[in-house]
Amino acid sequence: MSLFNLLSVSASGMAAQRARAEVIVENLANSETTRTPDGGPYRRKDVVFESEAQASPFSAVFQTEMSAGSMGVGISQVVEDSRPPDMRYQPSHPDADARGYVAFPHMSPAEEMVDLMGATRGYQANVAAISAVKDMVSKSIDLMK
Amino acid sequence: MLPAITARLEGYMDLLADRQKLVAANLANLDTPGYRTKDLDFQFEFLSQTPGGTPNVIEPTGLTMKNDGNNVSLDRESRLLAENALRFNVATNLLRNELRTVRKAIEEGKGA
Numbered sequence: 001m002s003l004f005n006l007l008s009v010s011a012s013g014m015a016a017q018r019a020r021a022e023v024i025v026e027n028l029a030n031s032e033t034t035r036t037p038d039g040g041p042y043r044r045k046d047v048v049f050e051s052e053a054q055a056s057p058f059s060a061v062f063q064t065e066m067s068a069g070s071m072g073v074g075i076s077q078v079v080e081d082s083r084p085p086d087m088r089y090q091p092s093h094p095d096a097d098a099r100g101y102v103a104f105p106h107m108s109p110a111e112e113m114v115d116l117m118g119a120t121r122g123y124q125a126n127v128a129a130i131s132a133v134k135d136m137v138s139k140s141i142d143l144m145k
Numbered sequence: 146m147l148p149a150i151t152a153r154l155e156g157y158m159d160l161l162a163d164r165q166k167l168v169a170a171n172l173a174n175l176d177t178p179g180y181r182t183k184d185l186d187f188q189f190e191f192l193s194q195t196p197g198g199t200p201n202v203i204e205p206t207g208l209t210m211k212n213d214g215n216n217v218s219l220d221r222e223s224r225l226l227a228e229n230a231l232r233f234n235v236a237t238n239l240l241r242n243e244l245r246t247v248r249k250a251i252e253e254g255k256g257a
Contacts, residue, residue, distance in 0.1 A: 009173050060173050072174075122172075
């Protein structure tokens with residue numbers, strides 16, 4: 001019985017969805033940022049999820065038990081959106097080019113909010129999984145009473 | 146010593162725990178590109194269960210594939226999550242009754 005290993009799988013899902021939400025929040029906060037350390041406007045970021053085996057101190061024991069099945073999730077990389085920036089005509093803006101256009105990050109608030117809802121939903125699903133597993137563990141403990 | 150049903154209940158609970166593990170992995174990988182839903186054929190595995198054996202992991206077919214090659218259905222996994230927890234609950238209660246019966250017999254014997 002490896003119900004405890006299961007908690008780390010769900011926890012990895014929670015961590016990944018939280019990191020995704022953090023990146024989305026960063027995107028929203030920088031939706032009008034025209035200056036970055038690398039120069040040019042802010043570029044929106046996306047996280048890339050990847051399945052990974054959840055190592056635990058007991059992993060040697062678990063290798064014999066359905067080790068293929070206990071795949072958690074991790075973030076393999078954070079990629080920057082390659083879409084060209086939005087050019088808006090604002091001659092009075094300090095970052096305007098010679099023609100009076102300013103490069104703003106290409107970002108749609110609707111897109112980010114939908115993504116954020118997806119992250120929230122995924123996080124909740126993992127929390128529900130942890131609750132169900134906790135319930136199973138405590139029911140097993142009740143057998144000893 | 147213990148009734149034969151206890152061993153079957155134990156196997157049933159082990160299988161439910163294994164299935165719950167796959168469901169949790171599916172939920173963790175809800176948004177992982179290219180991830181396929183994993184499950185086990187519960188009926189078959191339970192009928193052909195051997196002590197210490199590991200169940201075969203299968204990839205269920207007929208699920209809707211999303212654009213990123215991921216076919217995890219949140220509704221399906223939520224249902225299985227609840228179902229496994231409830232079945233496990235039933236099994237532990239049945240097992241507890243079996244144990245209570247044995248314990249009762251032991252207690253009764255003490256008075257002699």
